[in-house]
Amino acid sequence: MFNFFRSFSDGRWKSGWGLLLAGLLLLTVGFLFLSIKATDTAASLAPGKPAPSPGLKKRDVRSELAPEDQKLRKAIQSLSPKGIYAVVDTAKNRLWLKRGESVVYEAVVSTGSGTTLTDPKNPDRRWLFETPRGEFRVQSKIRNPVWIKPDWAFIEEGEALPIDARDRVEGGVLGEYAIAFGNGYFIHGTLYTRMLGQNVTHGCIRMADKDLEVVYKSLPNGAPIYIF
Amino acid sequence: MFTKQTDHRTPLPLRPLHRCGTILSLVAFLWLLFVPSVVSAIDPEGPPAAAKKKILQLELALAKKGEVYTLLNLSSQGLILKIKGFPLKQFHFSEISLEKAERLREPVHRLIKKYPPPPAVEKEIPLSGAPETRVSSLLSTETVFVSVGDMPSRYRLYFEDGLMISIEPARRECNCGKIHSGLSLIKETAVSLSWEAERLLFDRRFPDLRLVLSEEEAQALFWSLSEGAWLLIDSGS
Structure with a gap:
């Protein structure tokens, strides 16, 4: 040393x-x-x-x-959802049922078209047909739903607004099931499955019947739905 | 000058010069012994750890809101859309360049504007008086809609505190002939330069951060980012 x-x-x-x-x-x-x-x-x-x-x-x-x-x-x-939940990608028009990080089910959907509509009689009334984004929850689940047509549906078709509320009811267009997730938005069925995968809706999420059945049966009331 | 050393087993008493060298050697040796602890002691709870903690605290606050927020990680070159703390979608940018670091010191920013704005398509209302041609809105097969493919791939994001981020599409690799690829390169460069010139005239400054993504990812990111959404920047420290 x-x-x-x-x-x-x-x-x-x-x-x-x-x-x-x-x-x-x-x-x-x-x-x-x-x-x-x-x-x-x-x-x-x-x-x-x-x-x-x-x-x-x-x-x-x-x-x-x-x-x-x-x-x-x-x-x-700890803020992540604990049970089953749905994630919707409005850009890809996909819905995933997930539990934790694993995907339980995947389906093609249609989401909001991003178009706007202006009431010709009142230009201040405008609608943007976009699927809302963020965190939502299943608020109610309906079997054999009917559609209560809102004002824009009549304006869009160039029709006068009905005086009788019963004229707003239209059956057979939402499929067998509908899942409400707030503010009048639903996950529901469609007769035009060839439009699935495209942004064509007024903000609701459309699905094919068999996919809708799986989602309807899997998501309990209160289950989270994350849309981006 | 030095006494010849004949027997190593019985060293002679050291002269002053020897002693000085020995002391220096000892200091160096001790320094070597302590280096690992010195290095590990550098800033254990200093800026990087504090920044990481701040990011986590801010993310926790954002996650509690239940809104979609974006986490931009500069070191991993990734951008993650998140909600409630879990990832929804991940983007990877191929290039990143920082023009001004000052505005990135604050990690959280609120998006106030995207430029150019998303394309607006106004629905045409059919003329009344032809009821036989009308179909229910939910049965209509109109093809007028805005999809992710209509979104711009070159745009700027403006944030509340003045932060400006430029998103640019990566150059497409062209397997076509040399002339064709040369022409497309010239076209891309011209588009890029005109865009830069136009924005420079309008903004009067360069963006603070430039991110380059594939064209599809840039469009998807534009689609996914909503005005009013929060961006959290992790400098990766």
């Missing part, structure tokens, strides 16, 4: 010990430099340069394992 120190102090750098020490020192400096560099945030990125690849994984893991972070993650996870 003493020889090692002597070789260093004697200036005999070519000896093995001296070289080893010099190498270790260089490694130390390099390691320190990299460690400090990895702590830089995106705020320190040079303008116009691509983002770096993920920083040191060791650091990420350490921060993930911090007890407070774990607590927060658990709190976020």
